[in-house]
Amino acid sequence: MLEVNGLTAIRDERVLFQDLSFSVQSGDLIQIEGRNGTGKTTLLRIIAGLGDKESGSITWKQESIFSDRDAYHQDLLFLGHQTGVKRDLNAFENLSFYLQMTNQSFAEERSGRLLPRLAWLAVKMSQLLSSLPGNSAAWP
Known part of the structure; x- marks a missing residue:
C-alpha cells in the first residue's frame, strides 16, 4: 500500500x-x-x-x-507527459540510449528487424484505429 x-x-x-x-x-x-x-x-x-x-x-x-x-x-513505473525521445538522435540511437540506461543490450541485427516495424507503426499512428486491420497477422 x-x-x-x-x-x-x-x-x-x-x-x-x-x-x-x-x-x-x-x-x-x-x-x-x-x-x-x-x-x-x-x-x-x-x-x-x-x-x-x-x-x-x-x-x-x-x-x-x-x-x-x-x-x-x-516496484515503480513513472510515465511523465513528455516522451523522453531525444530529437537530436535517430531511432537506433534512441533505442541504444534507453537500453544502456536500463542495463540491457540490443544487437544491431535485432534492431535491423525492429526498426522497419517501428517505421510502419509511425505511419499508422496518424490513422484512426477503426481503419487498421484487426488481425495482427496483417501487421509486419
Whole structure:
C-alpha cells in the first residue's frame, strides 16, 4: 500500500498543495485532476521520489520511500507527459540510449528487424484505429 501523509509542496513561494493525505491499495485506480499549474505533476514526481516536498511522508509497503529508493523504484513505473525521445538522435540511437540506461543490450541485427516495424507503426499512428486491420497477422 502507498500512503501519503501531510504532504505539502511549495514552488516559487506558492503553495501547490498542503497537508495532503491519502492511501492507495493494490488494485485501486485513482485520478488526479486540476487546472494547469496546480501541482498534479509535482505531486506525481514527489510520490515517484523525483521531486522535493516541503513536509509530509510517503510510505510504500510500510517503509519510507526515501529509506531504500532502489527497492522502491523496482516496484515503480513513472510515465511523465513528455516522451523522453531525444530529437537530436535517430531511432537506433534512441533505442541504444534507453537500453544502456536500463542495463540491457540490443544487437544491431535485432534492431535491423525492429526498426522497419517501428517505421510502419509511425505511419499508422496518424490513422484512426477503426481503419487498421484487426488481425495482427496483417501487421509486419
